[in-house]
Amino acid sequence: MQEYDLFVIGGGSGGVRCARIAAQNGARVGIVERRHWGGTCVNLGCVPKKLMVYAAEYGHAIEDARHYGWNAQEHGHDWASFIAAKDKEIGRLNGIYVSLLEKAGVDLYTGDARFLDAETLEIGPSPLDPTAETRVVRAKNIVIATGSTPTRPDIPGAEHGIVSDEAFHLAERPQRVAIIGSGYIGVEFAGIFAGLGSKVDLIYRQDQPLRGFDEELRTHLTEQFPHFGITAHAGTTPERIEKTATGYVVHVSGGKTIETDCVFFATGRHPRIETLNLEQAGVFVRDGCIPARIVNSATNVPGIYAIGDVTAAHNLTPTAIAEGHLLAERLFGQEGREWSFATTPKAVFFSQPLASVGLTEEEASQHHKVDIYTSRFRPMRQTLSGREERAFMKLVVDAESQVVLGAHMAGPEAAEIIQGLAIVVTAGLTKRDVDRTIGLHPTSAEEFVTMRAPTRQVGTSAR
Numbered sequence: 001m002q003e004y005d006l007f008v009i010g011g012g013s014g015g016v017r018c019a020r021i022a023a024q025n026g027a028r029v030g031i032v033e034r035r036h037w038g039g040t041c042v043n044l045g046c047v048p049k050k051l052m053v054y055a056a057e058y059g060h061a062i063e064d065a066r067h068y069g070w071n072a073q074e075h076g077h078d079w080a081s082f083i084a085a086k087d088k089e090i091g092r093l094n095g096i097y098v099s100l101l102e103k104a105g106v107d108l109y110t111g112d113a114r115f116l117d118a119e120t121l122e123i124g125p126s127p128l129d130p131t132a133e134t135r136v137v138r139a140k141n142i143v144i145a146t147g148s149t150p151t152r153p154d155i156p157g158a159e160h161g162i163v164s165d166e167a168f169h170l171a172e173r174p175q176r177v178a179i180i181g182s183g184y185i186g187v188e189f190a191g192i193f194a195g196l197g198s199k200v201d202l203i204y205r206q207d208q209p210l211r212g213f214d215e216e217l218r219t220h221l222t223e224q225f226p227h228f229g230i231t232a233h234a235g236t237t238p239e240r241i242e243k244t245a246t247g248y249v250v251h252v253s254g255g256k257t258i259e260t261d262c263v264f265f266a267t268g269r270h271p272r273i274e275t276l277n278l279e280q281a282g283v284f285v286r287d288g289c290i291p292a293r294i295v296n297s298a299t300n301v302p303g304i305y306a307i308g309d310v311t312a313a314h315n316l317t318p319t320a321i322a323e324g325h326l327l328a329e330r331l332f333g334q335e336g337r338e339w340s341f342a343t344t345p346k347a348v349f350f351s352q353p354l355a356s357v358g359l360t361e362e363e364a365s366q367h368h369k370v371d372i373y374t375s376r377f378r379p380m381r382q383t384l385s386g387r388e389e390r391a392f393m394k395l396v397v398d399a400e401s402q403v404v405l406g407a408h409m410a411g412p413e414a415a416e417i418i419q420g421l422a423i424v425v426t427a428g429l430t431k432r433d434v435d436r437t438i439g440l441h442p443t444s445a446e447e448f449v450t451m452r453a454p455t456r457q458v459g460t461s462a463r
């Protein structure tokens, strides 16, 4: 039986970083992966999704190029060749993950891990290694980094729908897609399929998409849907899915029906813990996830840690990586790095990207008197294209201290721009710092440093 200082279950964003940093700090480390090295982000998440976003953007660019003098002909999109090109790139990235771990001296296992007790794991066959012999390993420290998996709603006919895992490998692009749920995945894939030429119906229960984001940003997004060819069905609950001779019918609240070729459930994700045998190790589970402490990733069992999506704390790749890195350094290295989880920026890679950092107007105004600065404008790129798309920017500023508490944007390159603003919010810089920054012209980003007068003041002072 192999013995380790640290053993990581799950070769995704968090697990790979944790294993690599621990090994680089001299620990004897093993890691096991059941399906694909690199995990969700590389194989069924951020990376293939962003490649699909690019594919959809080219569709818009071909249309718009005509207004810039190009004789661009539309030849239609070749889904099969795009998927093959995407998969080749994903294969290359898988290899990089494996070689990073090997170079760091980590022992790699393929298989499905489960606890025998708090220090012992059994590794059995899995999709990545179906004929593997069962092995047993022991470790003083075990990290659960098993990620999350899509949730299907419990409605009649749900088996007819796909989830994001399947959306990356459809044999052909559906002409009509009905997407259920308007979180990150629902909104992003609405943009992807509409950009590639599908008719998209986006069905969601709330009045606005993207729950948790700034309300004004959500309203802005709703207004942009028609400009990107998306039919939004707000305040609509799916009740059952019916298979017909020609496709599917989504029966929704109020007796309405929506016909489609593909039902796509973008209805959230849940931690992947069912097969881990957590009860053998005594690990506590609450609401389907492992409630690890953000400060040190500790579970209730000494020597067992949990990082990334399995804790349901953030569900983003950079936070899973940061948690893995911090844990490895804390256990085997020097605690040097510091990350500001509270100011984690978020982006939604819709056809018009949206991004946010810090507090929304609603959050900030509960405890502070805040100045709200907003700007709406037609992005310069759209002046010749004739698109009705509008960009939106917003700063949330503490009225007393002038500290910038939040920044929100929808518009070209929003994610790239908000990454810079995230430094402003993390560093606690003030509106005066923003004001004394000279703009970069002509850009959309310069609007953030030229918003002089507040649009309104809201909230009450904490005192």
Ligand SMILES: Cc1cc2nc3c(=O)[nH]c(=O)nc-3n(C[C@H](O)[C@H](O)[C@H](O)COP(=O)(O)OP(=O)(O)OC[C@H]3O[C@@H](n4cnc5c(N)ncnc54)[C@H](O)[C@@H]3O)c2cc1C
Residues within 6 Å of the ligand: 009, 010, 011, 012, 013, 014, 015, 032, 033, 034, 035, 036, 037, 038, 039, 040, 041, 042, 044, 045, 046, 047, 049, 111, 112, 113, 114, 145, 146, 147, 148, 164, 185, 272, 275, 276, 307, 308, 309, 310, 314, 315, 316, 317, 318, 320, 349
């Ligand atoms: C469609 C989609 C798009 C996304 N886009 C973004 C984005 O743009 N930006 C962003 O920051 N985040 C994005 N995310 C979220 C991001 O992918 C996750 O937050 C991140 O991958 C979490 O990393 P993790 O290490 O916790 O888990 P994962 O990356 O899911 O890795 C867990 C690994 O553990 C393995 N595993 C599970 N159980 C076992 C077991 N018993 N034995 C062995 N191995 C096991 C799994 O096979 C998996 O490879 C997206 C997610 C999805 C689904």
Ligand SMILES: NC(=O)c1ccc[n+]([C@@H]2O[C@H](COP(=O)([O-])OP(=O)(O)OC[C@H]3O[C@@H](n4cnc5c(N)ncnc54)[C@H](O)[C@@H]3O)[C@@H](O)[C@H]2O)c1
Residues within 6 Å of the ligand: 153, 154, 180, 181, 182, 183, 184, 185, 186, 188, 204, 205, 206, 210, 211, 237, 238, 266, 267, 268, 269, 314, 315, 316, 346, 347, 348, 349
């Ligand atoms: N750009 C990014 O960073 C990015 C992209 C994709 C995913 N992610 C991560 O993955 C996670 C999962 O994404 P997601 O979009 O699936 O989840 P989500 O939690 O963001 O959104 C889920 C949506 O499904 C709806 N829903 C849930 N149950 C339903 C039901 N029974 N009927 C109808 N609607 C229902 C919710 O109201 C919500 O609109 C996100 O929380 C995010 O952390 C991040």
